[in-house]
Amino acid sequence: MTAPIIRQLAELRAKHSDWIRAGERVAVVPTMGALHAGHLSLVDAAKAACDRVIVTIFVNPKQFNNPEDLANYPRTEHEDAIKLAPYDVDVIYVPDPEQIYPDGFASTVSVTGVADQMEGASRPGHFDGVATVVAKLFLQTGAHQAFFGEKDYQQLLVVRRMARDLDIPIEVVGCPTVREASGLAMSSRNMRLSAEGVSKAGALYPILTSLAGELSAGGAFADLKQQSEVAILAAGFDELEYLSLCSAEDLSATELAREPARLFVAAWIEGVRLIDNIAV
Ligand code: PAF
DSSP states (O other): OOOOEEOOHHHHHHHHHHHHHTTOOEEEEEEOSOOOHHHHHHHHHHHHHOSEEEEEEOOOGGGOSSHHHHHHSOOOHHHHHHHHGGGTOSEEEOOOHHHHSOTTOOOOOOOOSTTTSTHHHHSTTHHHHHHHHHHHHHHHHTOSEEEEEGGGHHHHHHHHHHHHHTTOOOEEEEEOOOBOTTOOBOOGGGGGSOHHHHHHHTTHHHHHHHHHHHHHTTOOHHHHHHHHHHHHHHTTOSEEEEEEEEETTTOOBOSSOOSSEEEEEEEEETTEEEEEEEEO
16 A cells, blocks of 8 residues: 655644654655665665654755756656555655745755765755755654665765754664666666666776775775776766765765775766765
């Protein structure tokens, strides 16, 4: 059976009060819909950790710096509810837009530091939009734990920082990236690629993995970076936005793979911007 879809905050709060009175722990899995196996792995983790699970679906206009990207973002609520049915979640919260951004809404949550580089630099305003909507979703759902994929590793750190800084009593849990057999990270954006594009994009992960191996063996990023950039373009990507090696803790740039570090990439193929990252 599909879970109840709630669109009004008051109705969500009524359910939440019953759960808290019963001493139950609540998880939230924030999404923008177009659910895939990556999202479903977060739901699995949430179910294992808490008594009640809320999946939120809200395509957040404030985090799109490109209007075309917002217009093209897949909206698949009915299919999403069907995909969630076997997981027996307690609520699918699909807030009406005015539940998130009521008339006159004038506040922005802005995180500095971990939000400044990579996605923050390439997509001005993106993380302000993410931090603002996620702060609202944390406060509206009153969840004890929230589950995010490491595929958006920078987002995970931004959200964790925001919750700590604002004293929102929630634990932000990061879950491993789920990949296709080729290694391509699952993403709602993959739906916009042709079969050929998907196959070409599958080259990204082996290139990252091989670079990570060379870094772990003591190679310097400055010496190895260019050959990976060439390989990414030769695989069929049209443009490489960044390939960076950063501290996994604060995302400061690093040259040698001192633990813990991660490799991050953003590249364009068939007009679609893909991101990925792996631990080194
Ligand atoms: O990762 C996403 O899908 C979105 O950025 C999130 C966290 C649901 C906020 O809109």
